[in-house]
Amino acid sequence: MQIEANSPEQYISEVPAERREALQNLRKIILENLPKGFEETMDYKMIGYVVPHSIFPEGYHCDPELPLPFANLANQKNYLALYHSGIYADAELRNWFIKSYKSMTGKKPDMGKSCVRFRNMQQIHYNPIGELMTRMTVEEWITLYQNR
Numbered sequence: 126m127q128i129e130a131n132s133p134e135q136y137i138s139e140v141p142a143e144r145r146e147a148l149q150n151l152r153k154i155i156l157e158n159l160p161k162g163f164e165e166t167m168d169y170k171m172i173g174y175v176v177p178h179s180i181f182p183e184g185y186h187c188d189p190e191l192p193l194p195f196a197n198l199a200n201q202k203n204y205l206a207l208y209h210s211g212i213y214a215d216a217e218l219r220n221w222f223i224k225s226y227k228s229m230t231g232k233k234p235d236m237g238k239s240c241v242r243f244r245n246m247q248q249i250h251y252n253p254i255g256e257l258m259t260r261m262t263v264e265e266w267i268t269l270y271q272n273r
Contacts, residue, residue: 127170128140128170128200129170130167130170131167132167133152133165133167133172136167136171136172136200137149137152137172140200141200143246144200144205144246146246147205147243147246147249148198148200148205150249150251151198151205151207151243151249151251151254152172152198154251154252154254154255154258155174155196155198155207155254155255155258157255158254158255158256158258158259159174159258160258160259160261160262160263161262161263162176162177162180162262162263162264163175163176163195163263164176164177164192166192168191168192168194168197169194169197170199171197171198171199171208172197172198172199173194173195173196173197174194174195174196174197175191175192175193175194175195176192176193176195176263176266176267177192178192180263180267181193181263181267193266193267193270194210195209195210195211195261195266196208196209196210196211196258201242203244204235204242204243204244205242205243205246205249206240206241206242206243207240207241207243207254208239208240209239209241209257210239210266210270211257211260211261211266211269212236212239212241212257213238213239214269214270214273215261215269218257218260218261221260222234222253222257222260223236225253225256225257226250226253229250229252229253230250230253234253241254
């Protein structure tokens with residue numbers, strides 16, 4: 126379910142009404158906890174969090190014109206999704222997140238390799254997402270990215 130939007134606010138305004146508040150809350154918790162240096166953008170038809178070219182001029186290896194992606198928020202057909210490259214690239218971070226999420230919520234997160242899915246908008250636990258965002262700095266992400 127791709128949304129054509131030029132800003133995060135426009136993207137959120139075009140999400141179905143029953144998901145809008147949850148998406149706003151996810152964005153808010155990410156912005157409150159996003160380490161210094163990452164920037165919010167619109168990329169891949171999603172809300173993105175990237176390492177800007179001013180910090181990492183090489184950009185993304187698949188398309189150096191694009192900044193290095195780190196995380197994205199998206200409205201999918203059956204859920205909201207947080208795509209987090211750190212939990213894809215760093216097994217230790219992934220394991221920490223699964224354990225932490227379960228200890229905070231009493232259940233495992235609904236996950237893919239880099240995706241955390243939120244199917245029930247009334248049962249989203251924001252604290253584990255905020256904590257996840259604090260766990261990797263721009264410098265750590267660049268180093269991990271370059272060493273893969």
